Structure formats: C-alpha cells, structure tokens
Amino acid sequence: MDYAPARFHASARKLAEQGGDFAYTPENQAKFDAVVQRYPADQRKSAILYALYLAQGQQGYLSPAAMSHVAHHIRCTAAEVEDVVSYYTMFFTKPVGKYVINVCRTLSCALLGAERVTEQLSEVLGIAPGETDPTGTFTLLEVECLGACDRGPVLMINDTDWHERLAPENVRTFVDDLRTRGVGALTGCHLHKEGGKT
Amino acid sequence: MAYEPVLTKFVNEPNSYTLDFYLKHQRGYEGLRKALTLQPNDLIEQVKASGLRGRGGAGFPTGMKWQFVLKDTPKPKYICCNADESEPGTFKDHVLMERNPHLLIEGCAISCYAIGAKVAYIYIRGEFFHVQEILEAEIDKAYKAGYLGKNILGSGFDCDVYVHRGAGAYEAGEETALIESLEGKRAQPRIKPPFPAVAGLYQCPTAVNNVETLCNVPLIVMNGAEWFSSIGPEKNGGPKLFCISGHVKRPGVYEASMHTTLRELIYEQAGGMIDERPLKAVIPGGSSVPILLPEQLDTPASFDHIQKAGSLLGSAGLIVMNDSVCMVWLAMNLLHFYRHESCGKCTPCREGSDWLFKLLRRVEAGEGQPKDLDLLFGVSNNIVGKTLCAFGDAAATPVLTTMKLFRHEYEAHVREGRCTLPASWRAEHPIFAAH
Missing domain, CATH: 3.10.20.600 (Ubiquitin-like (UB roll))
Structure with missing residues (x-):
C-alpha cells in the first residue's frame, strides 16, 4: 500500500518562486570573507546584514535563492535570514527600479513640504508611492526620518546617495536631471560634497 | 562670554575630517596618549568626576555606566557606539562622524581601554552610507598611524574599531535592540535586567554609548574633569x-x-x-x-x-x-512614524501605535467623534509604562502632549468637521503646506 502518494508529499508541493541561481561574485565573496573576520569566530551571524547588502547590491533585490546563499555563508537556516530581511526596511524582496527614490516624510521634512514633494514626484513619474514605473527606472518610496532634518525635504536615492532641500516646485527638473545625469545630479548631504570628498 | 565650540569648531573647514587636520588643529590623539598612561579605574573616576551624561537621550552618567561593566570575568568586553541616530529631529552624530571622525575613533579607543575592551563596534544606521565611507577610510588611516590595532603607541594595549551597518530600523537605537541587531537578529529590545553591562553583546559585558558621548571622552582626558564640568550648569556640564x-x-x-x-x-x-x-x-x-x-x-x-x-x-x-502647524496633524505625522517603526515585540506598542494613528487620521480628516478624543487618551495611557523599552512611552507622548496643551484643536476638528487653522497660510506659503 502506498502510504505517501507523490502528489501529497511535501516535495511535490509547489514552492515560492526561488529566482535564478545565485552565488556571490568572487569579488563579493572576498569582501564577505574579510568582514566576517570582524566578529568572533562563533558569531558569524553578526555579518548577516553585510552579507545581505552584498547580495542586494549584486542582484538589485533579495530573491529566495539569494537568501539561501546568504544562509549558507552565515551557516544558519534560510528562515532565519528571511526573519531578518523581513524586519529591516532597506532590503527588497522584489525587483526595484534603477533609482529607488526614498522621500523622508517625518515631521521636520513634512513641515517643509515633504508631502507635496511626494505628490509631485508621484505625478511626474506617474506612479504611487511604493510602486515602480513600467520601464524599471524609478521606484518611489516614502520613508521615515533619514536623520538630516536641517536639510529637509531630504531624499535618499538607492541606499547610498542623497539629495537635500528639494522644493516641491523643483521636482520636475530634479527628475529630468536624474534621468539624464544619473546620481551626479544629486546634491549629496550636508558638507559631503563641499569639503568631504575631493 | 562667548562660547568657544570644541566638538564642532572646525566642521566647516575643508578636510576637517582628515587625520592630518585632526593632529594639527585638535591636539589629535593626545587624549589617547595620556589615557594609556593612566590606570583604567582612574580613567573611569575622571569621567565620573566630569559628570558627563549620555548624549543619546536618557542622560545617564557615562562614568557610572562604565563602572557597572563587570570586571571579574573571563569573557571579552565590548564597547558599542550607538550611531543609529534615528530620532526625528536629530542629526548631530551625522555631522560629528562626517566632519570630525577621528574624535569618535579616539573616544572609542579610550573607552575600550577604560572598561577593558579590545573591540568597539560602531553601529551606524544603514542610511548613513556616505558617512560610513568617510568613517571607515579614516579608521584605516588611524590603524596605519598606530592609533588603533596592536600595541597602540607602544603601550601594549590592543584595540580594534569596526563599523557595523544597520539596515533601517529606528528601534536599533535602543541599546539592547542595537545589540540584538549587531548579533544578526531583528532589532528588538531585550528584557532587562540583565543590563548590557553584565550580559550585552554575545552575552558579554558591554557598554553602549552614543557618538556624541564618546566624542566628549578625549576632551575630558585632555583638559580634565573640572574643565568639563565648568562648562554649563551643575550636573549638566560639557559642550x-x-x-x-x-x-x-x-x-x-x-x-x-x-x-x-x-x-x-x-x-x-x-x-x-x-x-x-x-x-x-x-x-x-x-x-x-x-x-x-x-x-x-x-x-x-x-x-x-x-x-x-x-x-x-x-x-x-x-x-x-x-502658527501654521495643526497639532492634530503633528500628532498624526509622528504616530505614522511610531506605527511604522514599532518593532512589534510588545503588544501595547505594536497595536496601540497603529490604533492611535488610525484615530488621529480620522480626527484630522474631520470625521472624528467626541468619544474618539477619550479613546485617544485611553489608548495612549494603556501604552505608557507597559512596554519593554521606552519606545511605548515615546509613541504615546505626541498624543498626550498635544491633547494636554491643544485639546481645543482636537475639539474644533470634531466640531467643525475640518481643520480650523486659518487656511490662508497654505496659499501664502506653499512650501510650508503640510496638509
């Protein structure tokens, strides 16, 4: 008697889309191997955020395959990785646009018109906050305080570049600039450009 | 008497972030040199005498925090520098780390020496990547110049400083949540006690200090506790x-x-x-x-x-x-923040902040009823003091404080079915239009 017909067996169930095969590039692998040394040998899990940033940088988002790859390197389960990914706001589990525009919406920026900046961006890009445009160029997100309240309304583009004091009436020019000149069109934040990097 | 800045005196100068500039203009690493000639206990006493209070929010005396760090243990000890700076309206550590990173690096090294740690982790919020780049480059330079690493300045003291990047979580600014996040978990607070001084990072004795706090340490060592406490009122000394x-x-x-x-x-x-x-x-x-x-x-x-x-x-x-700001809108804006950032561990905070936001949105849109105001008050009071960390109290505060001082605005929203602030400001100053 067949106690476990194949169609009821766990292995026959359809699983979530895994995404394509994922493995770190040799370059990223070397970076991970270096950073994991910063933590005690039995505390590899501390490097998980870094490992996830590497994977996201390589692929643009974190597919289940990428999370499994990270789990393999951290030596934990894929569920533990997903637990972490689902908590932090800076990780994406779906593909996002080339430029992820994060608009700060918390009090100090809001006092200076952040809500209207989002409105304008939404109108110019033709997408609502949380969406990606059909060409895959822009994703618009509203985020909570970015920590540059004196430069409001402040934007973070992807997880690296900043643009400060964007008045709602300048949104259209800003988007055009970003389209043509890329991140070079951004002002940076504080004195970052003025004295920081030469 | 004009006040002479010490922490931020040079932040507007080009290259103020470099090691050369720090050595030349800010008596760079003199504090560390001096600290290494002292006994760690004397160092802690000095910081205690200065009255330095934590700059992160709670204002707890730093010297005491260090004194609580367990001494007799075979376990390693750690300094965690809280550079998660996510409190809305706060951006001081941003500037310090970006424009005066060596002051922090020196502060980390001295603090490690004081509590007997060999490693300091600077937990920086994920959004501050541009700051992290500068900080890490300058840490490299400090290693090369012998201010970090093995046998610092020939004293036999070893110290490593690493930057650890967070990934977008306000709650990671709470000290035990920061430790959890550093351990590679969700940034959720722990039950205290045990406090981090006894069982912190990797269950080892740990001191968690804010960036600005650690930046004050080299100044205290260099200029003395009396100098420090003479700036400012009693028990509130220092820049x-x-x-x-x-x-x-x-x-x-x-x-x-x-x-x-x-x-x-x-x-x-x-x-x-x-x-x-x-x-x-x-x-x-x-x-x-x-x-x-x-x-x-x-x-x-x-x-x-x-x-x-x-x-x-x-x-x-x-x-x-x-005068253009509506206080109901203000509470709603902040509760949107707290609702989003609540880590979800304690039910009163997780559910309460969401509930408060929905109530506020209703009142702000002019659809509130008189009983909603009592409900706002009741829900807030059921969050305060009923959570593991101070987040719950923080989330209830915007509602409680605006209801206490501006209850008439809430009542007007309910009575008139709309915001009753003069509408003209919106047209006059479109950039300030908040709602």
Whole structure:
C-alpha cells in the first residue's frame, strides 16, 4: 500500500518562486570573507546584514535563492535570514527600479513640504508611492526620518546617495536631471560634497 | 562670554575630517596618549568626576555606566557606539562622524581601554552610507598611524574599531535592540535586567554609548574633569550639540553650553523664525518628548532645566513650529512614524501605535467623534509604562502632549468637521503646506 502518494508529499508541493541561481561574485565573496573576520569566530551571524547588502547590491533585490546563499555563508537556516530581511526596511524582496527614490516624510521634512514633494514626484513619474514605473527606472518610496532634518525635504536615492532641500516646485527638473545625469545630479548631504570628498 | 565650540569648531573647514587636520588643529590623539598612561579605574573616576551624561537621550552618567561593566570575568568586553541616530529631529552624530571622525575613533579607543575592551563596534544606521565611507577610510588611516590595532603607541594595549551597518530600523537605537541587531537578529529590545553591562553583546559585558558621548571622552582626558564640568550648569556640564530644524531661518547643528536658553538657540543661533511668524510650539529633544510653549523659551537647554519645565532634553533635537502647524496633524505625522517603526515585540506598542494613528487620521480628516478624543487618551495611557523599552512611552507622548496643551484643536476638528487653522497660510506659503 502506498502510504505517501507523490502528489501529497511535501516535495511535490509547489514552492515560492526561488529566482535564478545565485552565488556571490568572487569579488563579493572576498569582501564577505574579510568582514566576517570582524566578529568572533562563533558569531558569524553578526555579518548577516553585510552579507545581505552584498547580495542586494549584486542582484538589485533579495530573491529566495539569494537568501539561501546568504544562509549558507552565515551557516544558519534560510528562515532565519528571511526573519531578518523581513524586519529591516532597506532590503527588497522584489525587483526595484534603477533609482529607488526614498522621500523622508517625518515631521521636520513634512513641515517643509515633504508631502507635496511626494505628490509631485508621484505625478511626474506617474506612479504611487511604493510602486515602480513600467520601464524599471524609478521606484518611489516614502520613508521615515533619514536623520538630516536641517536639510529637509531630504531624499535618499538607492541606499547610498542623497539629495537635500528639494522644493516641491523643483521636482520636475530634479527628475529630468536624474534621468539624464544619473546620481551626479544629486546634491549629496550636508558638507559631503563641499569639503568631504575631493 | 562667548562660547568657544570644541566638538564642532572646525566642521566647516575643508578636510576637517582628515587625520592630518585632526593632529594639527585638535591636539589629535593626545587624549589617547595620556589615557594609556593612566590606570583604567582612574580613567573611569575622571569621567565620573566630569559628570558627563549620555548624549543619546536618557542622560545617564557615562562614568557610572562604565563602572557597572563587570570586571571579574573571563569573557571579552565590548564597547558599542550607538550611531543609529534615528530620532526625528536629530542629526548631530551625522555631522560629528562626517566632519570630525577621528574624535569618535579616539573616544572609542579610550573607552575600550577604560572598561577593558579590545573591540568597539560602531553601529551606524544603514542610511548613513556616505558617512560610513568617510568613517571607515579614516579608521584605516588611524590603524596605519598606530592609533588603533596592536600595541597602540607602544603601550601594549590592543584595540580594534569596526563599523557595523544597520539596515533601517529606528528601534536599533535602543541599546539592547542595537545589540540584538549587531548579533544578526531583528532589532528588538531585550528584557532587562540583565543590563548590557553584565550580559550585552554575545552575552558579554558591554557598554553602549552614543557618538556624541564618546566624542566628549578625549576632551575630558585632555583638559580634565573640572574643565568639563565648568562648562554649563551643575550636573549638566560639557559642550552640547543642539540640532535645530523646522520653521527657522538657519536650521543646523549648533554647539553651546547648557546654560544657553531655548530662545537664544532659536532666535540667535538659528536666526529666528522664517518670515517672522510667531512660534507656536517647540519639541526640545527629538519627537519622543513633550512639547514646550513660547512662554517657556527662557528655559536653559539643560537636562535638568528642561525636565523641570515638563519635557526632556532627550537627543537635543529641537523641532520648531510656527502658527501654521495643526497639532492634530503633528500628532498624526509622528504616530505614522511610531506605527511604522514599532518593532512589534510588545503588544501595547505594536497595536496601540497603529490604533492611535488610525484615530488621529480620522480626527484630522474631520470625521472624528467626541468619544474618539477619550479613546485617544485611553489608548495612549494603556501604552505608557507597559512596554519593554521606552519606545511605548515615546509613541504615546505626541498624543498626550498635544491633547494636554491643544485639546481645543482636537475639539474644533470634531466640531467643525475640518481643520480650523486659518487656511490662508497654505496659499501664502506653499512650501510650508503640510496638509
């Protein structure tokens, strides 16, 4: 008697889309191997955020395959990785646009018109906050305080570049600039450009 | 007597972030050199004598925090520098790390020596990548120059400083949540006790200190505890950074002693109100503290004075608002923040912040009923004091403080079915249009 017909067996169930095969590039692998040394040998899990940033940088988002790859390197389960990914706001589990525009919406920026900046961006890009445009160029997100309240309304583009004091009436020019000149069109934040990097 | 900045004196100079500049203009690493000749205990005593209070929000004496770090243990000890800076209205550590990183690096090394740690982790928020780049490059230079690494300055003391990047979580600024996040888990607070001083990072004794706190340590070692405590009122000594944002002409980070009044900070340092509109309210210490009114502006901006005035200095993030701001909208904006950032561990905070936001949205849209106001009050009071960390209290504060001081605005929203502030400001000043 067949106690476990194949169609009821766990292995026959359809699983979530895994995404394509994922493995770190040799370059990223070397970076991970270096950073994991910063933590005690039995505390590899501390490097998980870094490992996830590497994977996201390589692929643009974190597919289940990428999370499994990270789990393999951290030596934990894929569920533990997903637990972490689902908590932090800076990780994406779906593909996002080339430029992820994060608009700060918390009090100090809001006092200076952040809500209207989002409105304008939404109108110019033709997408609502949380969406990606059909060409895959822009994703618009509203985020909570970015920590540059004196430069409001402040934007973070992807997880690296900043643009400060964007008045709602300048949104259209800003988007055009970003389209043509890329991140070079951004002002940076504080004195970052003025004295920081030469 | 004019106040001479020490933490931020050079932040506007080009290259102020470099090691060469730090050595030349800020007596760089003299503090570390001196500290290494002292006994760690004497160092802790010195910091205690200076009266340095934590700059992260709670204002707990730093020397005591270090003294609590368990001494007799075979386990390693750790310094965790809290550079998660996510309190709305706060951006002082941003500037310190970006423009004066070596002060922090030196502070980390001295603190490690004081508590007997060999490693310091600087937990920086994920959004500050541009700051992290500078910080890491300067840490590299400090290693090469022999201020970090093995056998620092020939003393036999080893110390490593690493930057650990977070990934977007306000709650990671709470010390035990920061430790959890550093361990590679969700940033959720732990049950205390045990406190981090006994069982912190990897269950080892740990001191978690704010960036600005650690930046003050080299100055204390170099100039002495008396110098430090002589700046500012009793028990509120030392230089302090104030972050001023909102409806002021020159928002930014300003360094002052804690003798300075809120009025001086807002009207002199930050240039006063935009368009000379009247000031309606000021949040003196980041979004989590009660609001102060215009008649309280002559309060000195010290931990104790602000507390006496009914608020908290917190992280010294002053958010200044003019008469165009609707207080129901303000509470709604902040509750949107707290609802989003609640880590979800304690039910009152997780469910309560969401509930409060929905109620506020309803009232703000003019669809509220009189009973909603009592409900707002009731829900808030059922969050306060019923959570593991201070987040719950912080989330309830915007509602409680606006309901206490501006209840008439809530009532007007319910009565009129709309916001009753003069509508003209919106047309006149489109950039300030908040809703």
